[in-house]
Amino acid sequence: MPLGENHGDKNDSRYCGIETEFNDDMPFVLSHNLNGGFDFVVAPLMEPNYRPSLIDNASKHSSVLPFAGSDLVLTPTQWSSHVVGKISSWIDLDSEDDVLREDSEIALKQELAWASHLSLQACLLPTPKGKSCGNYARCVNQILQNLNNMQLWLRIPLAKSDDDHPMMTSSDGMVVEVTDSWELWNSFRLLCEHHSQLSVALDIQSSVPSISSIERWYGEPVKAAFVHTECYLTNARGYPCLSKRHQNLLSGFFYYSIQIVLSGKPVHNVPAKSKPSAANQTDTVAQQLPRHDLRPYLDYVGYLYQSMDPLSEQERFELGYRDFLQSPLQPLMDNLEAQTYETFEKDSVKYIQYQRAVSKALMDRIPDDMASTTTAVLMVVGAGRGPLVRASLQAAEETGRKLKVYAVEKNPNAVVTLHSLVKIERWEKIVTIISCDMRCWDAPEKADILVSELLGSFGDNELSPECLDGAQRFLKPDGISIPSSYTSFIQPVTTTKLYNDVKLHKDLVHFETAYVVKLHRLAKLSPSQTVFTFTHPNYSPNKSNQRYKKLRFDIPIETGSTIVHGFAGYFDAVLYKDVHLGIEPTTATPNMFSWFPIFFPLRSPVYVKAGSPIDFHIWRCCGNTKVWYEWCVTSPTESPVHNSNGRSYWVGL
Amino acid sequence: MPLGENHGDKNDSRYCGIETEFNDDMPFVLSHNLNGGFDFVVAPLMEPNYRPSLIDNASKHSSVLPFAGSDLVLTPTQWSSHVVGKISSWIDLDSEDDVLREDSEIALKQELAWASHLSLQACLLPTPKGKSCGNYARCVNQILQNLNNMQLWLRIPLAKSDDDHPMMTSSDGMVVEVTDSWELWNSFRLLCEHHSQLSVALDIQSSVPSISSIERWYGEPVKAAFVHTECYLTNARGYPCLSKRHQNLLSGFFYYSIQIVLSGKPVHNVPAKSKPSAANQTDTVAQQLPRHDLRPYLDYVGYLYQSMDPLSEQERFELGYRDFLQSPLQPLMDNLEAQTYETFEKDSVKYIQYQRAVSKALMDRIPDDMASTTTAVLMVVGAGRGPLVRASLQAAEETGRKLKVYAVEKNPNAVVTLHSLVKIERWEKIVTIISCDMRCWDAPEKADILVSELLGSFGDNELSPECLDGAQRFLKPDGISIPSSYTSFIQPVTTTKLYNDVKLHKDLVHFETAYVVKLHRLAKLSPSQTVFTFTHPNYSPNKSNQRYKKLRFDIPIETGSTIVHGFAGYFDAVLYKDVHLGIEPTTATPNMFSWFPIFFPLRSPVYVKAGSPIDFHIWRCCGNTKVWYEWCVTSPTESPVHNSNGRSYWVGL
The missing domain is CATH 2.70.160.11 (Hnrnp arginine n-methyltransferase1)
Structure with a gap:
């Protein structure tokens, strides 16, 4: 079951997995771990002692590959929703041993073909064994060319040392030399041309690298992070917990939708028959069955997940837009649609800032003792459906200054709304609507204040400079432009x-x-x-x-x-x-x-x-x-x- | 509200619209007609007396176009869900009158710009006035190049006559000469290069053309059909009803997701204060408000909709695949996935036919008096996960014949399932599994019957001929192939x-x-x-x-x-x-x-x-x-x- 709901979004990191050992009985593996509170298993697909070179040629036509069960032991939905295939970790495609290398290639292809046959969502590829991964990458790249939708997660230790020749223990217990494991990933994915189905599963180590080196990974396609039970510390009551650095690391992973997978055997003697710890979820099914022996570790991850700050209103609004490329607007060439105006007009913070700016400009422009006798001329250039007209009039009211407003707008469809707005608000005596491009308008008088909102994400990219250069013709020599710079x-x-x-x-x-x-x-x-x-x-x-x-x-x-x-x-x-x-x-x-x-x-x-x-x-x-x-x-x-x-x-x- | 739910699918034709006259008060137009039971209105956007050439140049900068209301009078959702824009019907882009032609082009662009601004789903374009529509199509084609997602429905009378110079009344009351209105549509869309946002709205006439000429339209992008109240007959109790030909026409439209739009003024004196007719829907809101004067016509459309046969199980299964292009399988080069086998294996009708065929072949091959002493050799080539093996064994049981089965399959992933199937069903003594491509298998004996399912949608397109040519090496000279031809x-x-x-x-x-x-x-x-x-x-x-x-x-x-x-x-x-x-x-x-x-x-x-x-x-x-x-x-x-x-x-x- 998901770790929690307090995050407010459909984040993948709500789902926590567990790495399991090879077991012929997949239905048991799945039910045991789902009942134990996990959402998916990362399970080896093939019997670990199998080596293609040990099968004699004669029996090849009648032999069957030693997969865990047949495809029928689980439903298609169970396979695709709850099982990530773990490719045999003995595989070493860059070995100097020809037999091992060839066996590795055959087995890798057989296992990935089986996983595709099952329509699994992902397979975990073992960490490259040495510094060089050329043949491994070539073989994976070949497979990627004809793969269905399955993701391949390359397992990479999260390790970076400042030493020159540091050692590190990889997931299968081998000691390898690594300065910065990101380099290993980078080589592999460059060889595979940034293939979109090749992603990363990070193996968290007992020691956590510097924050700025970790942040690099947030720009990479990290799909999962493995937390070994050995990474856990023990709290005062004997329960597993994580160091502050590890906690921050997991919070980052949750934020970036990276799924946690627990790994290893229990190494804590959790007090038996005690009441569930504060971090525990109440789970009636799990309470009845024998408790999963990694449950205390899972509960701690759930506790961290639930401790995150909920999303702000702005973040919730922006969720659906995350990393979604949009072409910039062409507001000069094209006319905006009603729905676009609708969205922008809802941004009250922006118009409050404009109102503050106009108020200050009016106060500077007209001293208090002239407020009742002087009328400032304010032109809104690019008035749209009128939000800056409203903000300017509110500024005048707030400061007690008198205003005459020209609302210049080139989009005839927005002008329709402007007219109806002026009518509804009874602004006919104060506001004049000009249906015209500001660059060619022949103004009947000059303005004290010119107000515009022509800025794009990169400031000048929606041609605010060109538009305002055209409009300053009708600004008094000492007049004010709002904005004054960007x-x-x-x-x-x-x-x-x-x-x-x-x-x-x-x-x-x-x-x-x-x-x-x-x-x-x-x-x-x-x-x-x-x-x-x-x-x-x-x-x-x-x-x-x-x-x-x-x-x-x-x-x-x-x-x-x-x-x-x-x-x-x-x-x-x-x-x-x-x-x-x-x-x-x-x-x-x-x-x-x-x-x-x-x-x-x-x-x-x-x-x-x-x-x-x-x-x-x-x-x-x-x-x-x-x-x-x-x-x-x-x-x-x-x-x-x-x-x-x-x-x-x-x-x- | 929708016409009914008995159809069982998300068919657009559940929604019925109404054509309305110009009215400044769009909120009233919408609420009146939605309360009256309609789902959307086809409403003119612009005051019908407006002509661009009548606006004097001086006032252009301050004038406002005579649209029905401003964009703010309805919510964005109301505009986009319930309003189809009806472009002014006076527009004639192929007129000999220069002023009318130029006014038409300006007004068409203004109205469509306004409709885009509102993000309407569709606009109705008036029927081309003459036989030639070159300038009209050019102008629409220009607009289509930069249109948002809006559809343009070209209004075309559903008319075809066998006469040489027949006359027909178009939607705006003009009499035009038309032999076959499909030609008009075809010219227009060829000029617009089959643009995917250009579609058809058919105007149903009092007389309905031949069935085979109507069927042409089902291959065209017809989105809506207008039914004028004048098309209705009167039933014995004074209620409006349609002729049998019109009824069949509407059933066809429902089936092809073509929406009905009612048009015209009431022409029936429906008995006042009588009980609702049998065809009426019970609608508590509508019962309280004054009844919409087209309600009896709408109720009749609802009655026709609800009279349709519900979708069969097969049709419901196929709904999501309708008109969705798939690349044919490459079952020889690629291996099928578990989910594909799963789908095909569920097709019980197919395997019943195979079982019948094998039964008949066994009866022909082995006379009754030899049934207990003779064992037929049957080879399933391309056994997949075993459905033909099962069908063949059931045929043997049904006919009391003895069988020895070879199951030949090249996909090693399917072979895994075959082995587990044989084990579960205890077929070890009867069935031999061969993990091999049938084209290169060296069979230990010859077969009496060769069973295969290698057919594609076009019969031979998945290379059944080539595979069976290879496999017939191990068929006895008088042996039987199932299938025997295609x-x-x-x-x-x-x-x-x-x-x-x-x-x-x-x-x-x-x-x-x-x-x-x-x-x-x-x-x-x-x-x-x-x-x-x-x-x-x-x-x-x-x-x-x-x-x-x-x-x-x-x-x-x-x-x-x-x-x-x-x-x-x-x-x-x-x-x-x-x-x-x-x-x-x-x-x-x-x-x-x-x-x-x-x-x-x-x-x-x-x-x-x-x-x-x-x-x-x-x-x-x-x-x-x-x-x-x-x-x-x-x-x-x-x-x-x-x-x-x-x-x-x-x-x-």
């Missing part, structure tokens, strides 16, 4: 999920497009840095909205080596003086959901050795009919310049 | 849905592939004809499995002109003597679900003028490693030869 930010990230989603399209265009996306399964490799800044109004004589920025990102040495799949972008805007609005993670406006980050992909992931810097270049280019970005990496290796001449991705003027 | 069948069809689904892939390969598909939305244009026959065993000295067939299909003259999107294929097999098995629609074995038809697409749909024959050619080609089909049309026009050299689609040996 800046974009960027940082390198690991995100296998997004890289694979872009790759699915099998074309250049999608690798040269920037996407709006609620980033979730990613590793931020270095703090974000500022990119481009625009200020309004801008009266400089040689002004240009073209930009170029070169950035160097340093990755902390303790992170280890990494892979960069692309760059995550954000913005921050100064509305007026100290009133700002933004999504840069370290300074983001809380509870605002109008913008997700932007993602600039790389056509080929860039491997970055521990301690090497990343040099990134980005250009904002302007043509007569469009604006676009180009970008590239020049260190540690050169990437192609992406999106040359805006051939793949551009925003229309 | 024949493929084919017929031309209209199926816009499948054509568009193939086109989605944007490549040649998918247009040169044959698909397995549960055909539903299609028109069968001519009776199926036989294609290839294979007989087993085949001892002819120059035998070849290559085949060529040329077929001529005549379409009944009363059908009218048609379009061919491809060819539907079937098979029929003689298992033994009078025991057969097949899916050819007119002779199909009832309640058998192992096979769906096969579909051979055409790269370009072929227009066939009324009375013209279709000449179709198909080849079965054999190479060293693969077998494939090539096909083409030579009349009324030449298509390219499809799948030359098996470049796109083949079955591996």
Whole structure:
């Protein structure tokens, strides 16, 4: 049964598995462990003493492979919902021993064919035995080319040492030399070209590596984490518990939908017949049957799961959008739909910030003693269905200033709503609606304040600079623009999920497009840095909205080596003086959901050795009919310049 | 509310709409008609007297388009679930009057932009006014290129006359000349390149055309059918009812998920305050409110809906597969999965036929007086998980004959199950399992009876001929093959849905592939004809499995002109003597679900003028490693030869 429900979402990490030994009687294995509270088993499929080379040729036509039971011993649903196949751990495809190597290849193929036949959701592949995994990867890659929907989980120890020649015990008890197990995974998956059905199962060790090296894994397709009973400590009452570092590790795994699998034999003498510990779930079935001997370990995992903070309202709203690539809006070329306005208008935090900014500007513009005699002219350019008109009028009321408002909007469908709004609210004497593109409107007078919300996820990417350059014609020389400036930010990230989603399209265009996306399964490799800044109004004589920025990102040495799949972008805007609005993670406006980050992909992931810097270049280019970005990496290796001449991705003027 | 639930599926035709007049007060229009029992309204969006040319240029920046209400008068869900936009019927894009033509284009774009803004599911386009619709189609085609998910329903009268110059009244009261309204639709959609968001709404007339001309429409994307109150007759008690031909028409529409929309004013004086007629639904809300004046017409539609036969078990099973393209299995190259065996094994009708065939063969082979002394050798080639072994043993028991069975199977995963089956059933002394490809098995003795189930949807397409040619080596010279022969069948069809689904892939390969598909939305244009026959065993000295067939299909003259999107294929097999098995629609074995038809697409749909024959050619080609089909049309026009050299689609040996 699931670990708990307090998390509020359909997170896979609610389900906890158990690693079992080979047993012919699969129905027993399954019922014993499901009754014991586990949701699935990671079970060997084949008798562990079987070696293909020991079968004599003559009997091959009549012999049957030594699988655990036949496909009929469980229902198709039981196989696919509750069994992960564990591939024989003796398999060593890079052995110097020819017989062992050939046996390994035959057995691996036989076991995976059987698992496919059963439509299992996943199989666990044993940890590569040595440093080199070329033949193992080739064989797995061959199988991946013709696999049904099954995932292959490559078992990798979660280990990274700062020593030069550290030793580590792998899952099958062999001692191997590993500096950073991420390198092993990275080699294997590069050989398999980031295949989307190849994923990772991490083996948690007694010692936990540094946080920044662990965070790399959150950008990788980690599906499961094995926790051995030997990793547990003992609490004051004799029950198993985990160290603080291990607890934090598991919380991270839960957050990223990584399933926990318990492994090993019980090593604690839990007080017999005592009352269930505080962490226990009440489970009437389990209370009647003999208690599963790993139940105290499972209960502790359930306790950790239930201790997590519930999702905030914003997180629940964003759940369905996580790591889902969207093309950025083209609000200049296209008209927004009613439902899009509806969503954005619900973002009350944003309009409260605008109202604060307008209030401050009005107070600065009109001294108290002139409030009753002076009327400020305020123009909302890109008024949509009217939320900024409302916020501006509320600011006027709050400050006791008099206002005349022009609402300029190019979308004739939104203008319909604006008219009905003005009628309902009886604003006819205060608000004039202009159905026109702000860039070509011939204004009858000049404005004290120009209010707009034309920002995209990367600030200038929805062409706010070009629109406001056009609109400042009708701003008084000392007039105020809200926003008064905005800046974009960027940082390198690991995100296998997004890289694979872009790759699915099998074309250049999608690798040269920037996407709006609620980033979730990613590793931020270095703090974000500022990119481009625009200020309004801008009266400089040689002004240009073209930009170029070169950035160097340093990755902390303790992170280890990494892979960069692309760059995550954000913005921050100064509305007026100290009133700002933004999504840069370290300074983001809380509870605002109008913008997700932007993602600039790389056509080929860039491997970055521990301690090497990343040099990134980005250009904002302007043509007569469009604006676009180009970008590239020049260190540690050169990437192609992406999106040359805006051939793949551009925003229309 | 839905018309009824007895149909057992999620069919769209449960929902009935009503065509309304322009009304500023959309909330009233919606609540009045929903309370009246309708599920959606087809409502004009724009004030019908509006003409863009009457708006003076000066006021354009401040004027607002005369739409019915603003987007805020209904919730986004109400707009998208309950409102179909009706585009102004005065629009005439092919008028000789320049002002009218230009006004039409502006208004059409404004109305469709507004409907997109509201995220309506569909808009109804008025019937083309004349015989020529080039400019109308160009304009709609432009809009389709950048449309959101909205469907455009082109309103077409359901009319076909055998006269030369018949007249017909269109929806807006104009008298137009039409021989066959399908031609109008066909021109329009060919101009729009079969765009998947362009569909049809049929206007039912007082007279109903011939059945075969109506059936053409079932292969077209008809989404709705309008029934005018004037089409109704009056029954003995003064209530509206429909003629038998109209009743059959509506049943067909229900079956093909075509929604009914009622239209017009009440023309019956339904007895006041009488008890509800037998056809009435009990609807407490509607009983309290004043009764909707079209309610008696709606009730009659509901009565027809509820009178339909409920879906059979087979139809319910097949619902989810309707018109869903699947690549044919490659059972020789690939191994089937457990779930596939599971599905096929459930088809009890098929195995009953096999059992009958084996029984008859055993009785012929072994006279009664030798039953106790003679043991027949029966080989199941391609035994899978054993269903034919079981059927054969049951036949032996039923006939009192003694049997020795060899079960030959190449899939090692299925062999695992076979072994466990033999053990559970205690068949060890009777059944020998051979884990081997039948084509290379060195049999220890020869068989009296060879039983196989290697047939695909098109009979020979899963390479039964090649497999059985290999297996007949171990059949006694007078031995029996079950099946003893099989024949493929084919017929031309209209199926816009499948054509568009193939086109989605944007490549040649998918247009040169044959698909397995549960055909539903299609028109069968001519009776199926036989294609290839294979007989087993085949001892002819120059035998070849290559085949060529040329077929001529005549379409009944009363059908009218048609379009061919491809060819539907079937098979029929003689298992033994009078025991057969097949899916050819007119002779199909009832309640058998192992096979769906096969579909051979055409790269370009072929227009066939009324009375013209279709000449179709198909080849079965054999190479060293693969077998494939090539096909083409030579009349009324030449298509390219499809799948030359098996470049796109083949079955591996």
